[in-house]
Amino acid sequence: MHVVIMGCGRVGASLAAALQRLEHTVAVVDKNGEAFHRLSKQFHGQCVTGNGFDRDVLTEAGIGRAEAFAAVSNGDNSNIVSARVARETFGVDHVVARIYDPKRAEVYQRLGIPTVATVPWTTDRFLRMLLPEGVATEWRDPSGSVAVLRLPMHEGWVGSRIRDLETATGCRVAFIMRFGNGVLPKPDTVVQADDAVYIAALSGTITEITATAQRPPEETE
Structure with missing residues (x-):
């Protein structure tokens, strides 16, 4: 062409x-x-x-x-x-x-x-090279307002529902990579070992979200 x-x-x-x-x-x-x-x-x-x-x-x-x-x-x-x-x-x-x-x-x-x-x-490209795997964004909208990234998580989240993860972190789970396949989760979908969880989040909240996800979930009654 x-x-x-x-x-x-x-x-x-x-x-x-x-x-x-x-x-x-x-x-x-x-x-x-x-x-x-x-x-x-x-x-x-x-x-x-x-x-x-x-x-x-x-x-x-x-x-x-x-x-x-x-x-x-x-x-x-x-x-x-x-x-x-x-x-x-x-x-x-x-x-x-x-x-x-x-x-x-x-x-x-x-x-x-x-x-x-x-x-x-360009900023995201540098972050991918500078920061540990999973912290930098995979995609960002043209305005820079919304980012998609792989969420680094504490192993304690295995067995938790997506609903609980979203509530605790304030993010939106976009999709999960499970055994090489993409999965669109439902609120009741349970996080499994070796899942790669990708989230959508507002810029400016990513540090807080990742910090929460890297701690074990709080126990609920």
């Missing part, structure tokens, strides 16, 4: 190279012609100098036949305007914009444009 990339920074150049390796045709747009020096010597796609939200520039880049568009410049406003033009004016099906501000990302997500909130995603 044909893909148009707006922004030839490190991300744009890397994305162009990856798409070309997958045998897609690629056009890269950047307002600074010097930016194309970041492209590999093996890149044989199209380079178009100009603003990524300019219709004539996008037309020159082949937006009319493009099946995907990525806006990855270093400016939030330019990225979202370009993405909206690609989606709303040219009808490109697969459009994504890189956004640094997580609050903006949430707004644009509601407009139907998938966004990559760079700061939260």
